[in-house]
Amino acid sequence: MNKQNDNPETFPRLGQILLWVDKKKNVDRIVYALYAICALLFVADFLYHKHTEIKVEEIPGFYALYGFFMCAALVICAKGLRLLLKRPEDYYAPYDTQSEEYPEDQLERIDHDA
Amino acid sequence: MLEQIPTAFLFFAAAIVLFAIPQGRARAALLLVVPVIAALHVWTLPFGVFAQKEFFGFTLDLLRVDKLSRVFALIFTIAAFLGNLYAWHVRDTVQQVAALLYAGSAIGAVFAGDLITLFFYWEGTAIASVFLIWARRTEGAFNTGMRYLVVQIGSGVVLIAGVALIYRETGSIAFELMTLGSLGTWLVFLSFGVKAAFPLLHNWLQDSYSAATVTGTVILSAFTTKLAIYALARGFAGTEILIYIGAIMTLFPIFFAVIENDLRRVLAYSLNNQLGFMVVGIGVGTELALNGTAAHAFAHILYKALLFMSIGAVLYRTGTAKGSELGGLYRTMPLTMIFCVVGAAAISAFPLFSGFVSKSLILSASAHEGHYIVWAILLFASAGVFHHSGIKIPYFAFFAHDSGLRPKEAPRHMLLAMGFAAALSIAIGVFPSNLYALLPYDVEYVPYTTTHVITQLQLLMFSALAFAVLVRTGVYPPELKSVNLDTDWTYRRLIPRVIIGVRKVVSRLWQINSNFWLRRINSAISRLYHSHGPEGRIAQVWPTGSMVLWIAILLGITLIVNFVS
Numbered sequence: 001m002n003k004q005n006d007n008p009e010t011f012p013r014l015g016q017i018l019l020w021v022d023k024k025k026n027v028d029r030i031v032y033a034l035y036a037i038c039a040l041l042f043v044a045d046f047l048y049h050k051h052t053e054i055k056v057e058e059i060p061g062f063y064a065l066y067g068f069f070m071c072a073a074l075v076i077c078a079k080g081l082r083l084l085l086k087r088p089e090d091y092y093a094p095y096d097t098q099s100e101e102y103p104e105d106q107l108e109r110i111d112h113d114a
Numbered sequence: 115m116l117e118q119i120p121t122a123f124l125f126f127a128a129a130i131v132l133f134a135i136p137q138g139r140a141r142a143a144l145l146l147v148v149p150v151i152a153a154l155h156v157w158t159l160p161f162g163v164f165a166q167k168e169f170f171g172f173t174l175d176l177l178r179v180d181k182l183s184r185v186f187a188l189i190f191t192i193a194a195f196l197g198n199l200y201a202w203h204v205r206d207t208v209q210q211v212a213a214l215l216y217a218g219s220a221i222g223a224v225f226a227g228d229l230i231t232l233f234f235y236w237e238g239t240a241i242a243s244v245f246l247i248w249a250r251r252t253e254g255a256f257n258t259g260m261r262y263l264v265v266q267i268g269s270g271v272v273l274i275a276g277v278a279l280i281y282r283e284t285g286s287i288a289f290e291l292m293t294l295g296s297l298g299t300w301l302v303f304l305s306f307g308v309k310a311a312f313p314l315l316h317n318w319l320q321d322s323y324s325a326a327t328v329t330g331t332v333i334l335s336a337f338t339t340k341l342a343i344y345a346l347a348r349g350f351a352g353t354e355i356l357i358y359i360g361a362i363m364t365l366f367p368i369f370f371a372v373i374e375n376d377l378r379r380v381l382a383y384s385l386n387n388q389l390g391f392m393v394v395g396i397g398v399g400t401e402l403a404l405n406g407t408a409a410h411a412f413a414h415i416l417y418k419a420l421l422f423m424s425i426g427a428v429l430y431r432t433g434t435a436k437g438s439e440l441g442g443l444y445r446t447m448p449l450t451m452i453f454c455v456v457g458a459a460a461i462s463a464f465p466l467f468s469g470f471v472s473k474s475l476i477l478s479a480s481a482h483e484g485h486y487i488v489w490a491i492l493l494f495a496s497a498g499v500f501h502h503s504g505i506k507i508p509y510f511a512f513f514a515h516d517s518g519l520r521p522k523e524a525p526r527h528m529l530l531a532m533g534f535a536a537a538l539s540i541a542i543g544v545f546p547s548n549l550y551a552l553l554p555y556d557v558e559y560v561p562y563t564t565t566h567v568i569t570q571l572q573l574l575m576f577s578a579l580a581f582a583v584l585v586r587t588g589v590y591p592p593e594l595k596s597v598n599l600d601t602d603w604t605y606r607r608l609i610p611r612v613i614i615g616v617r618k619v620v621s622r623l624w625q626i627n628s629n630f631w632l633r634r635i636n637s638a639i640s641r642l643y644h645s646h647g648p649e650g651r652i653a654q655v656w657p658t659g660s661m662v663l664w665i666a667i668l669l670g671i672t673l674i675v676n677f678v679s
Contacts, residue, residue, distance in 0.1 A: 014448035078372035
């Protein structure tokens with residue numbers, strides 16, 4: 001599909017509104033909002049009485065730190081795993097669907113502007 | 115009277131009636147009406163055992179209704195309805211019949227009161243469902259379907275072997291709680307484990323669910339694995355080994371999901387991970403834990419179908435479900451995007467969504483019973499699920515870099531199906547007591563406490579923070595056109611290679627051996643020929659008279675022999 005079809009006025013209404021996130025500046029805003037929410041949630045841990053069942057839960061911000069560091073570790077480990085496991089897309093071809101196009105007759109591929 | 119008709123038979127009857135109705139709206143409507151009638155039927159069934167039939171001296175219980183089987187049968191009828199609504203546009207008789215028989219078999223298996231009935235329906239789900247993969251009608255799909263069928267039928271064969279051993283041992287075919295010990299129970303356990311996608315037995319799931327048709331995957335995602343979860347909950351509740359199997363199941367698929375490119379495969383990995391939570395619940399086996407498993411299966415079928423539907427809609431409109439080819443679709447498919455995000459929020463267990471009120475039962479039960487390491491693994495897996503299903507799926511399909519694709523919004527019936535699933539996912543999250551009332555045991559659990567909401571939000575938001583930081587620093591692995599090796603490599607590459615290698619060695623040895631003997635025999639023949647053949651030396655010096663002499667001697671010997679005897 002070429003860029004000539006890329007006229008925002010042909011997008012659905014909701015899509016036009018959501019184009020707000022197309023701007024780099026607004027994406028930054030979202031990320032800053034996320035930082036703020038995280039900071040608030042971390043502070044919130046000191047403001048209420050936590051009902052805990054396990055010792056480690058009592059550490060302030062345990063869930064926050066656990067979520068952050070475990071996820072970072074997850075991504076970095078997975079990235080390392082890729083070195084070992086990644087193969088070209090046609091590795092199993094022709095006994096695999098990964099290298100195949102999806103059958104055209106089962107799709108309804110209509111351009112938005114068509 | 116109504117309780118004497120097994121619910122499964124409604125689906126089988128509809129599969130026959132289907133042929134009398136011409137392809138079109140009427141037939142699509144029939145496919146919607148059947149699950150609704152089935153749901154009403156399930157709902158009105160009283161508890162007890164009905165529809166008993168004699169079969170070669172066995173009494174088969176076709177309809178055992180209690181709280182556990184009812185909640186699973188109910189969600190299966192809802193899943194069949196949503197799947198058929200999503201497939202409203204499909205005009206393929208093969209897929210329509212397969213969907214009906216598949217849903218019917220799954221519901222039949224859930225209501226099976228004995229192991230022989232269970233076996234029949236167990237194989238029924240295998241045979242009916244493979245057509246949803248073959249319906250793609252490509253060479254790759256045919257081969258994938260074959261692999262799927264081998265595994266699924268294999269599971270059934272192991273099941274009937276186990277049942278036979280149990281029958282010889284106990285003289286009973288009742289499907290009740292079992293204790294692992296004899297070979298028979300282990301075989302039944304293994305058979306359930308194959309369908310529940312236990313670690314190392316799991317890869318049929320990712321292999322086949324990413325290969326089926328757009329609508330087929332949605333239907334596939336609901337039944338087979340949750341049937342196995344039901345069977346485990348019925349047969350092996352409280353079996354300790356399941357806790358560890360389940361914990362591993364929640365753990366390893368998330369690593370694969372992060373680096374997988376095909377988004378339907380990512381969802382299949384996260385499905386595998388969600389099954390792990392349910393398996394842990396079965397292993398813990400307390401009332402709270404089993405409630406958690408049933409509740410999580412119920413919620414999971416809805417949001418997993420919802421996620422598969424949204425990615426299916428993308429595939430339907432663009433022809434691909436690969437992260438490397440997609441991106442920026444929120445512009446023209448905003449509603450699909452929103453439904454996808456709802457599914458993502460539900461699977462990530464955000465407060466007010468269904469995962470929050472169901473998964474926490476299992477986590478709470480495992481902590482309660484003192485399985486702290488398992489609890490920590492489940493917590494990590496919850497964060498990981500949010501990472502790859504909650505963020506990665508919507509992000510790479512609908513946002514990330516602009517792929518330039520401007521497909522139309524999903525068709526109306528697909529939006530409607532997604533809307534129903536999304537509404538149910540939110541309704542369960544907001545009013546958990548309705549779901550809790552359906553569970554096998556009484557629920558005293560309160561999901562919405564300050565501690566639970568805040569800690570869960572902390573976990574999720576900081577996982578999102580990790581994602582944001584990693585993406586913005588460029589550490590996050592990009593989506594690449596690739597496949598990743600998994601255990602299927604052993605039977606798709608290693609074993610064929612080994613067989614080919616062995617064949618080469620054996621054929622070479624055979625060749626050497628036969629060559630050796632052939633050469634010997636040939637040289638013996640040629641030497642004999644050389645000396646005794648018509649041109650040979652001996653033939654040259656043979657006088658004609660010697661032949662006459664030899665004949666005379668021969669006749670003489672004959673005479674003597676005759677005379678002596």
